Amino acid sequence: MTTALDPQTAKRLAFLRLVYEQGVQQSRLPAPLNATALLFLHDAVELFLVLAGDHLRVQLDRKTSFLDYWDRLKKAPNGVHLSGVAGMRRLNDHRNGLKHAGNMPSPDVLDQVKADVSSFFDDNVPRVFQGLAFDAIDMAEVIPQGPVRRLVREAGERERDGSRSLAMVILNRAFYTLFDGRGVRGFGSTLRKDPWLANNLRSALAQPNDRMRGDKVARQIEDLHKATVDMQEVVRILTLGLDIHEYRRFERLIREFWSHKEERDVEVAQRAEGSGHVPTQEELGFCRQFIVQAAISVFETAEHRKLPSWYAEEFRDF
Known part of the structure; x- marks a missing residue:
């Protein structure tokens, strides 16, 4: 059973799904252009983690690292236990390898990352937003007209x-x-x-x-x-x-x-x-x-x- 979202939350969900879809599209490009998929997918997950903290009114400081969100969100009074930390650790490692060491992802790595991120959103969007399915997030919310x-x-x-x-x-x-x-x-x-x-x-x-x-x-x-x-x-x-x-x-x-x-x-x-x-x-x-x-x-x-x-x-x- 889903509850109505306020317009700003709906718009932020739409934006993070748009970023996710861009990452999926980027992953289908030939190498090395497909490498940027790691950046888009990582950004989409991070946008969700920040939004989850705001939605649940969890106090998070600016120095919260990517992998710290799981523990912080779980221990908060209004917190939630998010799944998928192992897959997101892989995503974070591959993203850092690309961004800070220039390690280009292989097709197998991109396939694994896409599967991990898709599973993360499918599992956790309903947990945070009371039954809302990830594929039910409407990207139309970011359309101005x-x-x-x-x-x-x-x-x-x-x-x-x-x-x-x-x-x-x-x-x-x-x-x-x-x-x-x-x-x-x-x-x-x-x-x-x-x-x-x-x-x-x-x-x-x-x-x-x-x-x-x-x-x-x-x-x-x-x-x-x-x-x-x-x-x-x-x-x-x-x-x-x-x-x-x-x-x-x-x-x-x-x-x-x-x-x-x-x-x-x-x-x-x-x-x-x-x-x-x-x-x-x-x-x-x-x-x-x-x-x-x-x-x-x-x-x-x-x-x-x-x-x-x-x-x-x-x-x-x-």
Whole structure:
């Protein structure tokens, strides 16, 4: 039986889960890029330990070391006995080895660390937060935009109900809501230099009855238009500081789950399932995390798009 969390605690839980998910994603990168997973996973656990102390009102001083939390939290009046200390000791040793001695983790080490951290959270989040499952922590809490946050929350509910396809439909809607209904596509048809383009255009304009040449120019202009539109959308992703390769994976996953109307969401999800398009838990988690990161980036850049104060005053009534 879970109890309601105050908004600040819910937000801190969402943030530490986001850090954990980033660590898991980092672990899938090729070496040596995957080594940073140790830092993310260690930070996620430490964020949880600090939050557990605050939530249980345990007095902890700033000098409390990583492994001291287990004993301090257990002995406090409102304390709790946390499991997983052996695995977290391994995590701490590997993290210190990387950070202070440059020891790069092997794939086996990363697999063990991920298993240890996953088990730690699965066991201890319910102990501290009265039955709350770790996978029930909603990362939507860190999304600044209300409409997007509500949709990502709803997607989480549908996932917990067992419909990952419907959750993907709702995540698709959240993404398009974030970007004002405009999707982001690939780079369009490959353009090649055509030394005759200018002459063909002049001839087509001068000889409107030359259909073959006019059709060729029309196709070239159409390709140019499509590529320009596509690149404009991709630039929006890049200027937000998002990874274009992550976006391309996101777009490939989400494209099958587009619903033009909210009342057709269930129908779209059922059609996708009938075609065998059912996302794995990892794929759904990746899409959710990408939207969370995009939402935070959009919010941060909004501050830099504000008009100067004198313009804001001048145009306040427009």
